[in-house]
Amino acid sequence: MxxxxxxxxxxxxxxxxxxxxxxxxxxxxxxxxxxxxxxxxxxxxxxxxxxxxxxxxxxxxxxxxxxxxxxxxxxxxxxxxxxxxxxxxxxxxxxxxxxxxxxxxxxRVSEHSMLMASVYRRGEDEASVAEGPYHALNDVVLSRSRVSRVITVRAVIDGADVSTFRADGVILATATGSTGYSFAAGGPILDPLSDDVVLTPLASHVGLTTTLVLRPTSSVDFHLEGSQEAIISVDGFENHPIAPGDWVRITRSPYRARFLRxxxxxxxxxxxxxxxxxxxxxx
The missing domain is CATH 3.40.50.10330 (Probable inorganic polyphosphate/atp-NAD kinase; domain 1)
Known part of the structure; x- marks a missing residue:
């Protein structure tokens, strides 16, 4: 070195x-x-x-x-x-x-997959200028900003509407991050060298309640509906406010974390x- x-x-x-x-x-x-x-x-x-x-x-x-x-x-x-x-x-x-x-x-160098999240404000489409991108090694979390209120999230995977659920939030985690917040919320533990991602709802009251394991190339959109504001958290320390009508697109990051082992x-x-x-x- x-x-x-x-x-x-x-x-x-x-x-x-x-x-x-x-x-x-x-x-x-x-x-x-x-x-x-x-x-x-x-x-x-x-x-x-x-x-x-x-x-x-x-x-x-x-x-x-x-x-x-x-x-x-x-x-x-x-x-x-x-x-x-x-x-x-x-x-x-x-x-x-x-x-x-x-x-x-x-x-040896161990390479780990990462996520890339972009935030779009109400009325913007993917051709608009987004906020971000933000890159995550562990997870991207969309969660409520008020302790007593749940949020309404419409999840779209690869362009297909999957579920609209009312919950405390939703986690999209890498295999590396599957041992963190996602695991605490009931998600599975993936091999850390896997490129798969895990979608885990947080205390879902209506709609999707189970964890989904997605392929590495999946594109996931979270649309914030209803009237409650939310927060998007990237790896637990980079936080950005989300207003009703805003949406987040998460894909695989072009970057990979590299660890000496x-x-x-x-x-x-x-x-x-x-x-x-x-x-x-x-x-």
Whole structure:
């Protein structure tokens, strides 16, 4: 690796200390940079001449950093200082001994599909200028903006009206994001390297109540009907207001998240129950 960037979660006091320790102990020096994960514009600029970005935090840190570097096609290596860490590769204990293997090259790169969402305001069609596009590694969620009110959503898949439902919201998740909000709402867990997407209603009262697994090339439109306002949330931290009559189109993103991996792919399944806080029965 010629140039290595480190993006850290500044809400974790130890994260910046670890970033400096990595630069110092591994003698990265002038061939490295350190930035906060929240500094998306700076990350995008610095990543132009970077071979690898190391994140220090958790999955949320990876989501923030990925939006900046995915257009560059640069691989990520996550060090977990958070909770679940589905996307992270390393933990803090022993990280100094393990990192040189990754920096030496030769590790496999795991590519994960992403979503692209565009927002159209009332009366606009696909030929109009949209807001966005917004790119998501985990999910795009259309949900109510008031705690006590449900929203009415008309779901259109590949141009076909599928259902109009009243619910707290609806999630469209990638395979990577299937272990997150979608899973908590009753959706299935997909192999993270799958390109399929999952549509999961949130507490649907009328209409579609079950999860749908869609092919990677599907185009999904969510039309906000009725009188209640809503919010579109991209990967849980980028939020945009949606008014009745507005609609959102979600397709596969041209970008892919790239992760540097030493563990075999079955490591995901081997650690799944532990990461979810579940125990294996009879073991």
């Amino acid at each position: 010629k140039t290595v960037g480190i993006a850290y979660n500044d809400l974790i006091p130890e994260a910046l200390d670890l970033a400096h320790a990595i630069v110092g102990e591994l003698n990265l020096g002038a061939n490295s940079w350190i930035l906060r994960a929240e500094d998306a514009e700076d990350l995008y600029v610095r990543a132009a001449e970077t071979d690898l970005v190391i994140t220090i935090g958790g999955d949320g840190t990876i989501l923030r950093v990925n939006r900046a570097i995915a257009p560059r096609g640069i691989p990520l290596l996550g060090i977990n200082m958070g909770r679940l860490g589905f996307m992270t590769e390393l933990t803090v204990p022993g990280v100094m001994e393990q990192l040189p293997r990754y920096l030496a090259g030769g590790m 030493a563990n075999e792919h079955n490591y995901f399944w081997a650690t799944l129950t532990r990461r979810l806080g579940l125990s294996l029965q009879g073991r």
